[in-house]
Amino acid sequence: MKDLTELLRQHPFTAGLDDEIINLIAGCASNVVFQANDYIFREGGNAEHFHLIRHGTVALEMKAPGREALSFLTIKDGDMLGSNWLVPPYRWSFDARAVELTRAVAFEATCLRTKCDADHHVGYEMMKRFVPPLLERLQIARFQGADIYSA
Amino acid sequence: METVPKAPVVIAEKALHTLVCELQSAGYRVIGPTLRDQAIIYDEIDSVADLPQGWTDEQQPGSYRVAKRPDMALFGYTVGPHSWKKFLHPPRLRLWQASRTGNEVSFSHDETPSQKYAFLGVRSCELHAIAIQDQVFLQAGHEDVGYRQRRDDSFIIALNCSEAGGTCFCASMKTGPQATNSFDLALTELLSEDRHEFLVEIGSQAGADLMHGIASREASAGDLETAEKLLAQTAANMGRHLDTQGLKERLQENPEHRRWDEVAARCLSCSNCTLVCPTCFCTSVEDTADLAGDTAERWRRWDSCFNGEFSYIHGGSVRSSTKSRYRQWLTHKLAHWVDQFGSSGCVGCGRCISWCPTGIDITEEAAAIGSAASPPEDAS
């Protein structure tokens, strides 16, 4: 098994990040594996982790009575999963289900938040990496909301 | 039409009558200006007596009035609500009829013989308008067969304008007032207290042939000079002016100009301008069937970019605002047309100005949006 910092360094999320910071955040990280159909988190649950996906596919889903779960985004190799842990009340707003065998690095949220609060430079470097995927997903949600293929 | 070098001649007013008769005996329906419903329109005339002799028109933005002249000029007015396009490019035209028996479909062509038209009193701006529509309907590979027939069969008697109207600006568009090409004959009305004659220029073999039967004399240097002066005077008295220098680029570069909103507040999107415009060519196709669904027809009718359904694609109209429709019309006419057909789509006839119910003036709007002095695009 590879060293965690090495795994982190290989992930696009840490591109351009100082080794010092990688080593620092590695202290909050652990290597995790999800089997197909495992739930990584459920809507309403406490957002205590976030994940960097190394290999695999995770479907973000919503459920409605009488309908099967509806996936609105798939998260894949190199992506970041979950952002509700960033801000109170630290609660997941959808389900995340592994579609296939998925390997990821999990971060303990409280640990990471504490380190970001203690050193705002670390916090800012992390934030610069969280914001782009959030903006991208917001834009995707807008396109989906506009139902562009119906026209 | 090839140019037949033949010296200009002068004919008496009365000889014009003979000319009309000769055309009629040659099988032409002679179409000319005539007074109807307080406007000078184009329709079939039986004789010169149908021309609006002694009448003129007074035109301003949103205003057209006919009035008596102090003299007995036969062509002492400018252009009215009609243009020759209603004959060459009819407002409604059946393209074909088909009938269906089982899974077999057969077409029947309309067998009505083609009309041969002689157009009397075609202004220089209108000659240019016809040439512009030729570019649209006689495109290589997609020639409009019916249009080609009507054009080939038409005989054109042009008229050099002795007066400019209040909304005329052909001098700006370099489309007049002198008829310089594409006519069979061109008339200049020479009218003073002691004479009423026409200078006749001959532009084609057909024109020359027709003149054989008409009493005429060779034009003198004095006749030519008089005609030249008249035209110079007309050119100098245009009611409107449009600066075309750089106009195309500036219109194409300013789709967000504030002026589009301002003009849209006045525009009723009524499509009058496109109907009176001698170059506007847009049409719609209507397919119809009888109740049993056994016979079907295809009709083509004039359409307008000011109509909502003009730009309809499943889901809605692309141009739903009046602003976008006016912008489409003006930008097409004065700018995109150049890219599409090699010339402006405007001949400076002024019809769209006179017949706009709210008096929107194309020269004013073009100047506001497209002149060098126009404000830059809103920086916000």
Add this chain to the structure above:
Amino acid sequence: MNTPLDPMMPRFLPLQRRIRETADVLSLVAEPLEGEEMPTFLPGQFNMLYAFGVGEVPISISGDPQERGHLVHTIRDVGAVSHALLQLKRNEPLGIRGPFGKPWPLDQARGADILLIAGGIGLAPLRPVIYHLLAQRESYGRIALLYGARNPADLLYHKELERWRRVPDFQVRVTVDHAGREWLGDVGVVTRLLPKIRLDPADTVVMLCGPEIMIRFSTLALLDMGMSTKQLYVSMERNMKCAIGSCGHCQFGPHFICKDGPVFRYDRVEALLKQDEI
């Protein structure tokens, strides 16, 4: 009877087969009249399809350009005419005028990598390109198809997509906006698929067909990859009545979509696509 010289007069071909693609999309397969050959077409061209007595609509040809035995159009049931066309039964006459318009730049693209980006019904005008690329595979570099749709049920050409996925050297990625559990593919927008495909951005020709919103955001992502607007081609859609550049309906700035398009190099329409109500 069926040799009209008038460009406004349709010819009639018997309908041979109807293929249901999705809940509201069918492909109509017409066959040539006995003893006659099907007119040739280039990928990207369209025909005006006429439903007897009802009307006419522009529809891209979605079949194989090499296949002379039949003519295929894929039609979505969105209006009175398309609805009437989709009611046609076997052997009933389908009115056709065409083909019209400028094709996809397949000749100019020889030797280059090819990326096709399709959205919704926009896969139909690109399918002839796919047939062409697969038939002349050696003439092109790497080839890829990214296809986005609303949901798995709205995907066109299911079986062919499966077949294309198995073609070596053909990168096929499909994504949908929403999906249920049965869908094992991607959910998201087509641009999310771009990082997954291999091609040389400096030597790639991209052909895009789909909703204008998709075209705009896809081109931005392609430009971010280092491509130029001159490498991108889009197929445009507007109201059309004559298809020969004389009715005025399909104008898009200085262009007539029917004869200057429907396929345009992106730099020629980029500014217009950014304006409202052009």
